[in-house]
Amino acid sequence: MEKSVNGISGNTVRHTLHFFWLIDWSGSMAGERIQIVNNSIRRVLPMIRNIEENERINIYMRAIKFGSRAEWHIGPQPVPVSQFNWIDMDALGGLTSTTQALDMLTAELDINKIGKRNVPPVVLLLSDGMCTDEPETLYYEAILRLNQSPWGRKAVRLAIGIGDQTNDYNKEQLDSFISIYLRQKQGVETFPASDHRKLTKYIRLVSTIATLASSQSQGEGEDLGPVNFSPIVIDDDSPDFGDLDAGDVF
Secondary structure (H helix, E strand, O other), X not given: OEEOOXXXXXXXXXXXXXXXXXXXXOHHHOOHHHHHHHHHHHHHHHHHHXXXXXXXXEEEEEEEEEOOOEEEEEXXXXXXXXXXXXXXXXXXXXXXXXXXXXXXXXXXXXHHHHOOXXXXXXXXXXXXXXXXXXXXXXXXXHHHHHHHOHHHHHOEEEEEEEOOOOOOOOHHHHHHHOOHHHHHHHOOOOEEEOOHHHHXXXXXXXXXXXXXXXXXXXXXXXXXXXXXXXXOOOOOOOOOHHHOOOOOOO
16 A cells, blocks of 8 residues: 555556666776776665665666676666665676677567566666777667667666767767657757766766656556657756755656
């Protein structure tokens, strides 16, 4: 039994939100980059738990890491966010097999696994490089399979590019990962984490805004409409984690 907004007690239907981290753990992520990712994810978890409580949804979380191969970092079984504990990741993965990570994700976004009566999954991809799977067409074929999946198409898929887009990550590849409706209708592009401070802020803002937007989406199943994603602007006045607590999500 839960208490509704008007004070009447009764059974409340809680939809489920599946959240996936897709994280580059190739050698170029070694050092400060991977440590910032570890610390930032750990610190954002209380904020996501706060959204679960306030929005009355059930959030489950998993993480895929990709280097020379993709593998589960936490999973494949979904973990309730209330019990999700981040395990620090190193950066010993070698190359950047993003294609394998996308195929693992697509397999988990199957309707038989996710169900039909839930809010859109949230997927956050972080990378400081370009896919090394050859030929390059394999990457875009994996994107196509993801777009053809019902939940893959409706998921809130976002990307953070780590470093300098000229010398580090491939913006075109990361942009293509972003949900089609977010790119075409709302103009969402890869978030450029060009320094450590921006990386910290983007992990916090993108993950929480996406979770909140999905939890407030309207409709169910085939009637589910596109998620409205709020613009994100990072500047020198944007607060750091130290200025926030778990109750300060927006």
